[in-house]
Amino acid sequence: MERVLARYAAHLPLTTRQICYALLSDDGLAKQERTYKRLVELCGMARRSGRIPWNAIRDDTETAAEPVAFTGVVDFQQAQLEAARAYRLDRQAGQPARIELFCETAGMVPQLAAVAEPFGVPCYSGSGYNSLPGKRGAAHRAAEGGHAAVHAVASQMMSSASRSRTNANSGSASARPATAAPPPVCSARR
Incomplete structure (x- = not known):
């Protein structure tokens, strides 16, 4: 997990699912729900213990709706100045x-x-x-x-190596030889 976070340091925070897919591709983890659940537990323990920074992992499950409020006129004016600085066409x-x-x-x-x-x-x-x-x-x-x-x-397509391991773990006879993970696919439609 720490190796994955270090590799993608420029793209933090990552989701636990993104870490899982990187580990599937790297380490031959079995693509099973219990493996993912165990990773979620390990990420939580590592965050709480301080082993990995809390903000290195993004949890998109929390939803909040907070009212817009200000502590006073000066706070409101600061917010307006920040909005004006962010203005762009x-x-x-x-x-x-x-x-x-x-x-x-x-x-x-x-x-x-x-x-x-x-x-x-x-x-x-x-x-x-x-x-x-x-x-x-x-x-x-x-x-x-x-x-x-x-x-x-x-x-992001699953790498051939992950497919091979997944097929091998499921007993499928169609396992392919492991190869490097392909880059993300980008296609344009008009």
Whole structure:
């Protein structure tokens, strides 16, 4: 786990699921629900003990809705100044097409957004490669904006090594020889 966090230090925080997939690819972990549950327990113990930094792992299960409030007029003014500093025009305004970046899992959105945000490209998770709500949302945004849309899809495929181990663990006769993990796949649709 520490080796994975060190390798992806520039992309922290990672989700426990992302750590699990890296370990599946690296160490030959069995792709089983109990393996994942044990990793969740180990990550929790490592965080609580201080062995790994608390903020190295992102937990997307907590949802909060806090009201916007200020401690006083000065706090409100500071918030307005910060909003004014963050102001920027839509970088895709006036273009014949808008680019949107999609990924399979919500856990990938922060890493992709860190790369795409400077270019004004929004990132979305469809919570599955072929998400119907994700497609519907994209269609509505394109229709409301009156423009064509270019959708780039970033997908992390399971490595051949992981497939081989998974097949071998399940007793499948179709195990392939282990090879290096392929890079994320990116395809564009218009």
